[in-house]
Each structure stands twice: as structure tokens, then as C-alpha cells.
Amino acid sequence: FSADDVTVLFVLGGPGAGKGTQCERLVAAYGFTHLSAGDLLRAEQNRVGSQYGELIKDYIKNGLIVPMEVTIALLENAMRDAMTAAAAAAAKPTSTSKSTTDDDDDAPLKGKFLIDGFPRKFDQAVKFEEAVCPAKFVLFYDCPEEEMERRLLERGKTSGREDDNAESIRKRFRTFVETSMPVVDYYEKQDRVVRIRADVPPDDVYRATQAELVKRLGD
Ligand code: UP5
């Protein structure tokens, strides 16, 4: 993808920081396509015939980072699917719009993507930006571990997620501190991180997010 055709924002933050919650709201308000790397991996894990099912299950339970070939392929496919669906929708004639030209290729489609929970490791960041598309900037949801732990244990009562238990949560935090925070630091050095306080109610986090998006993307 070229940066002219797509806008990609990485959405990062520790386990339970609220990435998914905020992305959902941004989708409704700004028409982003939300791609959660974790959700894509869980879907692939459950796909009948997947050769990666067992591997993904094992990595997620242990809070480890799945080899990036798998995750990047899933993200790239999902981006392509979203662009294809948008093109098909745009090409469909509607009763109210009279097309003055048959040539739909004139207007290039713009994709807007929130990539949630990726990249989690330095080499993934480099590879994705090289092979798929550079990110415009990074939204980083900053939340203390005690608060994230409280949220995940609470969610674990009903989520059915195999990593929402005390032991897996401990492992996820460890991977986050040791492996994923360095990615945020790397982007911070390039002045590409928008840091948002995430230990306040979801409405407040969202308001802060909106204010930053207006500054950086307009409207
Ligand atoms: N909640 C949310 N915001 C709140 C707020 N402001 N105040 C109070 N409560 C709030 O929220 C978590 C919980 O907190 C919810 O109950 C919510 O209502 C509440 P959520 O929005 O789901 O937070 P999120 O940051 O999305 O938490 P998630 O658990 O999804 O984060 P993880 O980063 O741990 O999970 P992810 O799905 O991204 O990854 C899971 C695993 O997949 C990884 O550990 C790894 O093994 C694997 N993975 C890879 O290997 N590679 C990848 O690239 C991505 C994932």
C-alpha cells in the first residue's frame, strides 16, 4: 500500500489499557477500519484447517508474541479485503447518484486503518512499515499495571479469553515491558507518539483522543 492511498495509525498500550474500547468508538465517529492483531490471531486460531491454530493458542496463553510472518500476513489480507469491499461499494450504482463517467478508477479510494496491538516488537515495526505501509503516527494508551490488572481480571470472569487469568496476565505484562515498550520508545524518539492517559473513564480517554486526532488529521 502506498501512504497516498491509506492512512495507518498504530494503536499501542499495555494489556487492558483500553485499545479495543477506544478503537470501537473511533470507528463509529471517523470511519476507520479497526484491525486488532489479537482478534485476527484469535480468529485464525479458530479457523478450521489453519496450520497455525495450535501455535497461536500456545503463544497467546503464554503472553508471547506470535512470529511476525503470521501476524503481518493476517493484517495485510485484512487491509486488502477492506479496500476491495470499499471499492465494490463505491462502484455500485445508487438510484440517487447519476454517474457522469463510467471510469471509476479516477477517484482513488482512501483507506483509514487503526492497527490495534501491533507492532509489539521492534523487528515487526520495521518490517511492517517497509513491506506494507508506513504509519502516520502512534496512539499510545498509557495505563498503570495495577489498573490494567484490575480490568483484565474483571473481564476474565466473562470474556472466555484464555489469557485473562492471573498467570497469563503476569506473562503478558512481562512481554509488554521487556519487548513492546521499546517499540513505543523507538517511535517516541522519532516524535511519532501521541501519548494518552488511559487510567480515567472511557469517555475522558476518548475526548483526549479526539482532541489529538483533530490536531493531527483535521476535523
Ligand atoms: N476498559 C477499557 N477502557 C477502560 C477505562 N478507561 N476505564 C475502565 N475500564 C476500561 O479493555 C480491557 C477491559 O477494560 C475491558 O473490560 C474494558 O471494558 C475495560 P480493552 O479495550 O479490551 O483493552 P485492550 O487494550 O484492547 O486489551 P487487550 O486485552 O485486548 O490487550 P492485549 O494487548 O493484551 O491483547 P491483544 O488481543 O492485543 O493480544 C493478545 C495476545 O495476542 C498477545 O498477548 C500476544 O500473545 C498475541 N499477539 C501477538 O502475538 N502479536 C500481535 O501483533 C498481537 C497480539
Ligand code: MG
Ligand atoms: Mg484488545
